[in-house]
Amino acid sequence: MIRIANGQGFWGDSLEAPVEQVRRGPIDYLTLDYLAEITMSIMQKQRSRDPKAGYARDFVDMIARVLPDLVERRIRVIANAGGVNPAACRDAILEIAKRQGIHVKVATVTGDDIMGRLDDYIARGVALKNMETGEPLSKIRSKVQSANVYFGAFPVAEALGHGAQIVITGRVTDTGLALAPMIHEYGWKLDDWDKLSAGTIAGHSIECGAQSTGGNCQVDWETIPNLADVGYPIIEAEPDGSFVITKHAGTGGRVSVASVKEQLLYEMGDPREYITPDCVADFTTIHLEQCGPDRVRFSGIKGRPATPFYKVSISYSAGYKAIGGLVYAWPDAYKKAKAADRILRQRLDRLGLKFDEIRTEFVGANACHGIAAGEPSPEVEPQLAEVMLRVGVRSSNKEAVTRFTKELAPLALNGPPVVTGFGSGRPSVDEIIAYWPALIPKTEVAPEVSIWQNEN
């Protein structure tokens, strides 16, 4: 049995979670997911300003804290923290090891960044069509900011095979980070579809950190113990593909069939076809069983052959947006917020400003659930303690969006009464980085694994 821990559900997750995973109990592998779809474009911008940037700096700070523990406990780390600059991330890690007088072997998995090859692909007829709309990439080619292929678990497993203690990747699937140690330790083959699917589902069950161990869990949420010290998930993986999901003893949270089912359904498409670079996993074959306190066992998982494609994550510039708000207080808070919205729109009209969309929501009335919540009842409505008017605009015209941000604050003095902006000032104008999902034949790209070590 090997223990594979998740210490990070997204870039911006708890800084303490990976440290706790290392120090509060036994694990063999620590996996960390830093890359959301939007993350690569942010990192691309950082690198364009500084050739040594463009990766998850949090990861380097974390390694600096725990490197002696990792070596002492023989824990190996797998993280897609490399972003668009795995080499710089690797150098930062090697520098830390050198400073701490620790010898460490670091691997990078690269080759996922295809930004420099897009024109060549398009010229050769690899259209990189948008999976949702069917449009070819040529339509937005000049606006593309980053383009990365999602690699799977096998190149990571190869890096582990070379003895790497820390594997830094670019765009590798979240599930691949956890599947790789199973492939490496148990010698699973490229066509062991059931086992690869089991490992993929193991990866999915921990990839969002504490969301499978009691965080964001709806069942009896008030009775979930000590979320302040919530334990992050750990997979105990067996060679046959079965596994148990658990957390360190003494930590807060709860691992139950209910908490695990909620995570399984998160971001689910067709449950019979969970497609990764490694396999097609079938979520309708999962058998779950509570096999002890804070322990849920998975078995029976089946899968099918992988497809001949990799998914590509392309980000592109798609105009500008700004979102701002004002808070109206009792009495008739909702009525006042609605009146302010009408006045604001009249003023935007008079200024001749054109937007692709203006969207108004009333936070405190029904912003989250919309029509499912319906309108507040006639008895409740005038009594609402406060309602926030939240207005957003989107346009390719940056000046129009900027002008909009200057029209909200005046309403505090020249609109309906009893209003506060909560002192947040004018809203910021943000460039929209949109996401273009596409497929590319696996024959068009190859992952590159390289091994590095410091001299200590």
Add this chain to the structure above:
Amino acid sequence: MAKRKLVELAHARSGDKGDTSNVGIIALKPEYYPILVKEVTAERVKEHFKGVCLGKVERFELPNLGALNFLLHEALDGGGTFALKADPQGKTYSSALLRMEIDVD
């Protein structure tokens, strides 16, 4: 026949893929699953999210988990970074669906 709110029979989680929201609902007891299968149809979910979900609704069954998964297409104002919504990833659509009233014998 009695009307009951889905929140008494199921729990849920929702997420996003681009402009598509996924809402998974899970029976709180095994005997509730057939009720969910019968009552919570794709058509009813589309009606429940009228004006929010502008595209089609697809339903998938996971009897092994006592769960149904719904895909709500064109439900996130373009999705992700594009959307102007307070909840651009549909994180709260889970409990929005649990507001639905269904008939129970």
